[in-house]
Amino acid sequence: MRVIDLRSDTITRPTPAMREAMARAEVGDDVFGEDPTVNRLQAMAAERLGKEAALFVASGTMGNLVCLLSHCGRGDEMIVGDQAHTYIYEQGGSAALGGIHPRPLPNQPDGTIRLQDIEAAIRADNEHFPRTRLICLENTHNRCGGAVLTPEYMQAVGELARRHGLAVHLDGARIFNAAVALGVDVKELATDADSVTFCLSKGLAAPVGSLVCGSREFIAKARRARKVVGGGWRQAGVIAAAGIVALEQMVERLAEDHANARRLAEGLAALPGIVLDLARVQTDIVIFELQREDMTPEELARRLWERGVWLLTIGGRRLRAVTNYHVTAEDVERALEIFAEVLA
Numbered sequence: 001m002r003v004i005d006l007r008s009d010t011i012t013r014p015t016p017a018m019r020e021a022m023a024r025a026e027v028g029d030d031v032f033g034e035d036p037t038v039n040r041l042q043a044m045a046a047e048r049l050g051k052e053a054a055l056f057v058a059s060g061t062m063g064n065l066v067c068l069l070s071h072c073g074r075g076d077e078m079i080v081g082d083q084a085h086t087y088i089y090e091q092g093g094s095a096a097l098g099g100i101h102p103r104p105l106p107n108q109p110d111g112t113i114r115l116q117d118i119e120a121a122i123r124a125d126n127e128h129f130p131r132t133r134l135i136c137l138e139n140t141h142n143r144c145g146g147a148v149l150t151p152e153y154m155q156a157v158g159e160l161a162r163r164h165g166l167a168v169h170l171d172g173a174r175i176f177n178a179a180v181a182l183g184v185d186v187k188e189l190a191t192d193a194d195s196v197t198f199c200l201s202k203g204l205a206a207p208v209g210s211l212v213c214g215s216r217e218f219i220a221k222a223r224r225a226r227k228v229v230g231g232g233w234r235q236a237g238v239i240a241a242a243g244i245v246a247l248e249q250m251v252e253r254l255a256e257d258h259a260n261a262r263r264l265a266e267g268l269a270a271l272p273g274i275v276l277d278l279a280r281v282q283t284d285i286v287i288f289e290l291q292r293e294d295m296t297p298e299e300l301a302r303r304l305w306e307r308g309v310w311l312l313t314i315g316g317r318r319l320r321a322v323t324n325y326h327v328t329a330e331d332v333e334r335a336l337e338i339f340a341e342v343l344a
């Protein structure tokens, strides 16, 4: 049985070109800053994002954590969306390890946080309050169905932050999906953020790794934070080599994942009991609801699993399917047939 794995774009396996580059990678000790392949990847990432410097880390979670630890001290407050990955899916690491107080504000369905909500949440200088230090955004927004934040929104938040002396961190795990969907240079989405984390190991199909990008001064701090969480690694060039291939070869093709997601969403929206807002499907993520008395989302997921279509339930009546490098347009048609049979 051919499995159509729509659980995440994190399931992508390295391409033959990545394997080849990994086998040939020149390496050194990265804690000494001596791994030439890591250094090349970091320089490339910084250049792409329009930042001074970059740091290679093990995961998106580690990237976000070292950024939050670098922006905030204990008892400082960060403004964050209530649907943010950083707030929901990172074990509260910034609070557990950094003593950072989260101030969750409602994410709108388009992944934004309202400017007036941000402004109203900024603390006055008063000894009763924690100090607001940071605004965290996410682009694309995972739990908002891969929604894309625009350069205009980023700029508006950036201006607000500067007016109040706050920093902005962008969880750009899928920032290249956002850039491809909008048809803009990724720099335009990064310029108003003081730090950006992006992932190589999602739609870009590298096996491991994320990059933190920012000013030279910020990256020096992030490098210290990475060390204390055990993220100082040695001959990491072996995996950085795959990341270089990911940046060189795998960005433009994200448009295929987006087209497949759109087709999947259109097909799903026509099925009985499925509720889906097509306007919300902008990138590789399709979130939909199952509105049926006779079947729970878990049951639907289980029945699809048995037929080789894998996806995730994400709470309530919601399910998530994510297209990726290993899912073809034919797979999408086949998946829709199986959905129709299971829901019949």
Ligand code: TLP
Binding pocket: 007, 008, 009, 010, 058, 059, 060, 061, 062, 085, 086, 089, 138, 140, 141, 142, 171, 173, 174, 199, 201, 210
């Ligand atoms: N997201 C994963 C799961 O953790 C939910 C997925 O399958 O989508 N930021 C965003 C926006 C993410 O979606 C993820 C991973 C991360 C950060 C964390 O990246 P990793 O998994 O590399 O720690």
